[in-house]
Amino acid sequence: MPELPEVEVICRGLRPIITGRVIRAAALSGKRLRLPIPQAAIDGFAINQQITAVRRRAKYLIIALANGAGLIIHLGMTGKLGVFPREIPPARHDHLRLRLDNNMELRLNDTRRFGSIQVLAPDIDELDFFADLGPEPLEDKLTAAYLLxxxxxxxxxxxxxxxxxxxxxxxxxxxxNEILFAAGIAPQLPVSQITRPVWQNIVQQTREVLERAIAAGGSTISDFTNASGKPGYFQLQLKVYGRAGQPCPTCGLAIQKASQGGRATFWCANCQMSHRQLVSVTIAS
DNA sequence: AAACACCCCTGCGGGC
DNA sequence: TGCCCGCAGGGGTGTT
Incomplete structure (x- = not known):
């Protein structure tokens, strides 16, 4: 389900609701997610700790605690986080419920269980935990020079x-898919062929598409909801994703669909430049 | 390195 | 109506 915009929307929604609260108890479904839920570490590091911050890194949510520990939550394909009054019965696929000091519960619901919960112990540096990750697309470290x-x-x-x-x-x-349509570049293009100004455009379109998606509350394809249970609306602005055979919003040619790395790729063969077209444009300019 | 197959899991929609 | 199949926003491993 969630990509960066959806995780960011959840992060921003959760932050004012749970920051300052104290985690009093944890209840587990007993089922494992992509990784087992680390009950002992939650009991040891999270119970009776105050939540000091809620942050996002990549598609991870970080719930920082007063003792320096952190809960690191990944939502996988179908994960949802929400805050509910204790008296509301848990839903099917609620795998972790954290009881807070105000009779509310932070609940992680994940139908397919591709999500994960990890505990960052107080003596572990968050930077080390995320050491293998590339730069954030909405921050300055993502540049055309870096991608080139x-x-x-x-x-x-x-x-x-x-x-x-x-x-x-x-x-x-x-x-x-949406970024490459916005940038006008074919998804199949070998990356070594891409020139610096084209990378610059890809960086810019990446930021614009992600920012617009955040502003629209994310994309709800089937089941995404924010921390308050509300859907997003960016799916109404999708130009190619899920639109195989439908007319390109720009030129009207039917949107193409193919598989890349086992994932569906959607693009307009007219509006998104292939390698050959890119070379001819570069020579002309 | 990088491409691919395959794994984790449930639910839904389409085709028959 | 029901059943089977393919597919779905994620990421990881192991094999060529």
Whole structure:
């Protein structure tokens, strides 16, 4: 489900609701997520700790605690976080409930259980935990120069490259497709062929698409909801994702669909430049 | 390195 | 109506 915009929307929604609260108890479903829920570490480091901050890194949510520990939550494909009054019965697929000091519960619901919860112990540096991740796309470290350097000598298709969290974080299948449509570049293009000004445009379109998606409350394809249980609306602005066979919003040509790395790719063969077109444009300019 | 297959899991919609 | 199949926003591993 959630890519960077959805996680950011949840983060911003959760922050004012749970910051300052104290975690009093944890209740587990007993089922494992992609990783087992670390009950002993939660009991040891999180119970009776005050929540001091709620942050996002990549597609992870970080709930920072007063003792320096942190809960690191990944929502996988179907994860949802919400805060509910204690008296509301837990829902099917609620796998972790954290009882707070105000009779509310922070609940993680995850149908497919591809999400994860990890505990960052107080003596572990968060930077080390996330050491393998690339830069945040909405921060200054993502530059055309960086992407040009990372892409040198690589024949990887552009879309796969953008979805690689070692290269840049937060971009999943929906937004990779949308960003490349906005940038006017074919998703199959080998990255070593891409010139600096084109990378500059990709960086700019990445930021614009992600920012617009955050502003719209994220994309609700089937079940995404924010921390208050409300859906997002960016799916209404999607131009290619999920629109195979429908007319391109720009030129009217049917949107194409193919598989790349086991994920569906959607693009307009007319509006998104192939390698050949890119070369001819570069020569002309 | 990088491409691919396959794994984790549940639910939904389409086709028959 | 029901059943089976493919597919779905994530990421990780192991094999060529």
């Amino acid at each position: 350097q990372r892409a040198a000598k690589s024949q990887r298709p552009l879309k796969n490259f953008l979805m690689d969290s070692h290269v840049v974080v937060g971009i999943g299948n929906i937004y990779a």
